Amino acid sequence: MAILHWVMRGRRIGDYANVKVAKLRFDGPSLYAGDIFLMNVGRVESRETILEHGVGAIIDPKDPNAATTLASIGQRQALVHDVASILGIRRDLDEPEFTPIARLDHDSGRTGMVIVPLANDPLALKDAVQRVPIIESIKRRPLAAKSGRRAFGVADGDEDAGEGGR
Amino acid sequence: MAWQTATRTPGKAAGRVKGSDSGSGSSGQLIAVVTLNPDKVGGDIPIFYAKDKEDLEGMALVLSRTTRAMVHEIAEGVYILVKH
Numbered sequence: 158m159a160i161l162h163w164v165m166r167g168r169r170i171g172d173y174a175n176v177k178v179a180k181l182r183f184d185g186p187s188l189y190a191g192d193i194f195l196m197n198v199g200r201v202e203s204r205e206t207i208l209e210h211g212v213g214a215i216i217d218p219k220d221p222n223a224a225t226t227l228a229s230i231g232q233r234q235a236l237v238h239d240v241a242s243i244l245g246i247r248r249d250l251d252e253p254e255f256t257p258i259a260r261l262d263h264d265s266g267r268t269g270m271v272i273v274p275l276a277n278d279p280l281a282l283k284d285a286v287q288r289v290p291i292i293e294s295i296k297r298r299p300l301a302a303k304s305g306r307r308a309f310g311v312a313d314g315d316e317d318a319g320e321g322g323r
Numbered sequence: 324m325a326w327q328t329a330t331r332t333p334g335k336a337a338g339r340v341k342g343s344d345s346g347s348g349s350s351g352q353l354i355a356v357v358t359l360n361p362d363k364v365g366g367d368i369p370i371f372y373a374k375d376k377e378d379l380e381g382m383a384l385v386l387s388r389t390t391r392a393m394v395h396e397i398a399e400g401v402y403i404l405v406k407h
Contacts, residue, residue, distance in 0.1 A: 199394030
């Protein structure tokens, strides 16, 4: 039964990518999770609140299939929604700067995210992100196509290179 | 009947910028500008001139809370309020 349950379980972000807690920092008004730019925060007090109470994460796809899937806007919106529903958000209606956000780094394919949660625990954030389900209709497998393998520099005959995309 | 007819006032074109920080494709609207430097800004939007940094922060806070807009710093001493 346990094996059946495991096989039938839908894929999660933890299956597609390596998730790690990222240090939040500001370069002027620009907020970064690690080296990934997230957003511009104007007010100094808001920046201090984000640094004190916010937590960040970086989602690093394991292969091109995973990178293409996780680049989807809908998947990133689902990520933010699911994490926020578990950890809560420390904001009110008139505080849009504390809205959780996930941004894509186009050069590396990684996604950075920030949330100012009610429950401030970086490891809880990491766990919550890893457990976010992959939306079935968003799954992509570019390595299964010849042109996809060519685009991502994978040799023909190496279709199984994308383990994360299964 | 005349009283059943309601005409919608079209939204102002000025100050509407295309932005998609959430990725949903929604546009943002420039609500106001708060600045220490009168020379750097101009146009057909509300502009508030602050006398010092503290005044700048204070005005930006009140404006952002009352309009539910987000404050962005686009240049030293220039804050814009954008409703996303």
